[in-house]
Amino acid sequence: MLEIQGLTKRYGETVAVDGLTCTFEPGRVTGFLGPNGAGKTTTMLVALGLQRATAGGVRANGLDFAGCRSPMREIGALLDAQAVHPNRSARAHLSALAASNRLPRRRVAEVLDRVGLTEVAGRRAGTFSLGMKQRLGIAAALLGDPGILLLDEPINGLDPTGIAWARGLMRELAGEGRTVILSSHLMSEMELTADHLVVIGRGRLITDTSLAAFLDGAAPAELLVRADAPGLAAALRAAGATVRDRADGALLVSGVEAVTVGRIALAERAVISELSPRRGSLEDVFMSATASAVEFGGAR
């Protein structure tokens, strides 16, 4: 469990994190989302003691991370996959980290195996592709078998197989009862991976809710109806539904239940070829939830 209490971090005039309070619970994957510059990385840096909070603080399983005897057993972090010495081998990089926390040497081979880098472990990290570096960063985070994983954009640069692998790994780690915190801008991936979301904007909390509730709450459920019957739309409207025509001839219906649509279609003697619930994608919901907090929008 990672608790953030009233965290504020200022860089001169810039307020990167502004009175943020939230708790990341164990046993689930929490997506830590927000537009560019929202303060996600800064929050993680403060949690790891790399930067000093202006006010408030962060506790990892009730402890102050900076005072831990064996910190890698508490929090495993991936901040910047590029932050490895280019001339050092992956194995030496992990060995040095393991030694700093007095972790048994076999952990190095174990994590290399888990991320699939065993074969290239002797190569200089500078020769690694972005995705390989990302895997090395994940390996470093796993080294101490930590209860909390703090991963800043861990899937950037992974290929489709790698992304699917990372998703499985995150789910597995959460299933083992760990606190998995994942920041990413890849919404479609987040939708598949996260159970819970903490969304921030301009350093402030926007929502702290389950993925399902976030998706349901923001976008009203719609039904996609495909039927070869011109009169159906009028009949649905007459029954109080809101109906929008799609370019491909299908109807987007809201305000009535699926069973009502079925009954009306039966009465109209219309054959339905598709009747499916449509949720707003996480991307849609995220963009509407953070619209007011986007700092670097760019010209439209």
Add this chain to the structure above:
Amino acid sequence: MIRSEWIKLRSLRSPAWCLIALLAVNVLFGWMIATAQARQWDGVAAWDPVRASLSGVIVTQIAAAVFGVLAFTTETIRSSLAAMPRRSRLLAAKTLVVAVAVLLAGLVAALLAFLAGQAAIAARGVPHAGLTDPGAARAIAGAGLYLTAVALIGMAAGVLTRSTAAAVTGVIAGGLLVPVFASAMPEALARFVVGWWPTAAGLRILATTPDRDMLDPWPGFAVLAGTTVVLMVAAFVTFRRRDT
């Protein structure tokens, strides 16, 4: 923690090359300077064969300083600190590993330079020194200590500036150029620089003949050691406090 830093150092090639270069240049310059000074000696002036053979450290201190700078600036401090947030321990382990590595390399380099230099002097028929002569062992150990101090000053500069270029420039300018250009300075300042500037005073540890205008060997080295301690303390305080 110390083992971690040792793994980091050992797993790269450049630190090893840096120390090999230190060794080779020290022996080469020790031999060259000894040869040159033996040839120029008029048989009357004070003659210090020990110092002549060890004066290569004036050049090799660059390698020591660079070694110290790189030990800090090329490392990804964020990933180290994310794994070990106790900053003083991290820096202390780095300091120890750098100091021991440079001390060992420096001692070997000084011993070899001494032997090569004395052989060159003896070949010219000029009085030379042996290992058991008074002050010789102290001067050889002193050369190792001098290089260690310079390496730690380099590391402190690396911590304080967080930039390889700035730290290397700073240490070479401060350690090497200031004493070299002392003659171009106003009289009083020049006298201070020649006698008391940390690297100039520190080199007195190589001397085996007294010089009334200069500090004695150990007091001279103490000036350098004191400077090193001050810079290291500044580095520790800064490193503990700042955001990374």
